[in-house]
Amino acid sequence: MLNFDKEFFNIGHLDALSYKKTFIHQINPGIKLVVTLFFIVTVVSFSKYDVRQLIPFFLFPVFVMSAGDIPAAVVLKKLLVVSPFVLFAGLFNPLFDTSTAYTVSGINVSRGWVSYISLIIKFILTISSAVLLIATTSFPGICYALEKMRVPRIFVMQLLFIYRYLFVLAEEAMRIVRARNMRTFGKQGSGIKPFINIVSIFLLRSIERSERIYHAICARGFDGRIRLLKNFSIGIPDVLFAVLSVSAFLMLRIYDVTELIGEAALKH
């Protein structure tokens, strides 16, 4: 069950990263969320044959990564783990779309390959910006931002509750898996029927835990909301970050900077 430990470690790792104190980390979570969303929508709004127009957009993840002091390995690992579906769904582009797009020094590049590359670049950009958002913003901060944006409170509370108990229940699941592994040999005992029993008991335990939690939070004066100690305000750096990034994305969306630079370089 290496898989399990790894995933569990990863959440904790991302969570730990989000408590660093760099310039990026200190930007208002809501602003970061909106800027990231804007970035993603801008990136996916390019057509499926755009490749060079997408290249300048690497600026954003690279900037956030280096300014936020996030190790590149964290982002790359995430990209590798979630890549199969996109790689698979895009694989058919080169097979079905074979007409020639470019001829570069005698080699024909089909449109399918161009769109496949575009797809992969979009995938890298969107996923890395999402990973970087969570690596530079604490999860409660994001929840706070969501509440400010009038996302229904019960949904925000769910996020906070799940996040809190995720670590507890994940540890319990880890103990269950270890116990099962120690009592079974090979594939025996890992079938569907023992699984149902294990999960059912785990479910009942979780429900009982929620009852205990309910009593505990009632005893501490729970009134239907979770409050955060930290108060997030929007300052000049936040506004500056938002305005600069959004206008940069728009500029790069409208003007083909890569082409301009390439042409300028060819002239000289």
Place this chain on the structure above:
Amino acid sequence: MHMSDALLSPAVGGTFWAGSMGLIGYCAKKLKERMDERMIPLMGVLGAFIFAAQMINFTIPATGSSGHLGGGMILAALLGPYAAFIVIASVLTIQSLFFADGGILALGCNIWNLGVYPCFIAYPLIYKVIVRPGSGPKRLTAAAILSAVAGLQLGAFSVVLQTVLSGRSELPFGTFVYMMLPVHLAIGLVEGFVTAGVINFVKTARPEILESVSASKDLSPRYSLRNVLAVFLVLAVLTGGALSWFASSNPDGLEWSIEKVFGKPELPEAEHGISLLLSKVQNRTAFLPDYDFKNKNEAPADAESGGEWWPNIGEGTSVSGILGSAMVLGMIILLGMGIKVFRTRKA
């Protein structure tokens, strides 16, 4: 089965975002009307449970491959559709952030595919119809398997639909459907079997948990036509709003469906506010003016209006494009390294 940002166009992604967010709002309102405070920690813990339980694998009979629980139908049966939908949506939100499953734009699609079908179609129309108070374990098993299969089939079909509508993947509709549906039929059968086992177990061990859901009318509603219509009306408005927002900024696969609705490939444009701004931006850029440009190859490049017809890109342009890409990439990497060096110096 997670949808991914890169496969989506803004129109499709935005529409499903709006739809899912609208439904979250609707469910939150429904839950607020008769909120049992006990439900809040129960929902939270069950969400964390779904996460943790997905980390326990089991061997799928006959194939030898390993599977894990999805859990949508278990949540619906335990919590009722509204609370279950909120829990599924929040689990997927956390997954999209921490595991980068899919991505943030695709979150709307994922909530829709994995939440709406089990909670608002499979649960009320299949599970609730088959399972009556006092029905035995066989009936419950049949209900769980049928509803899990139906939910997953609809979800898988919807992944195909979203991908094809977005037009980012060349995968033909038919082939994609033939690949997705049988696989998810098998997954659905296993999921249904596990769901049935778990619900039967809970029913034997702590029957009052299931009874409390079926007893409270507000949490497991009888579907009145009015409610269903209201939901669809809200969705239609939201969808329309999202469409007119995004469709003007990006012509894509949705064009053909819009064409069917409005008789022409563009939505009636509102000549003010954001839509005017977006159409100005679009005129400025005018990338790939039509979806099926493949059939219109060798159309003349129209430099005046900024039109950029693909087949006409000459070698000069492509060389400068590649050169420019390399240079831009190099500059970005240098910048990133520069910031890193600056940071370490400062520290």
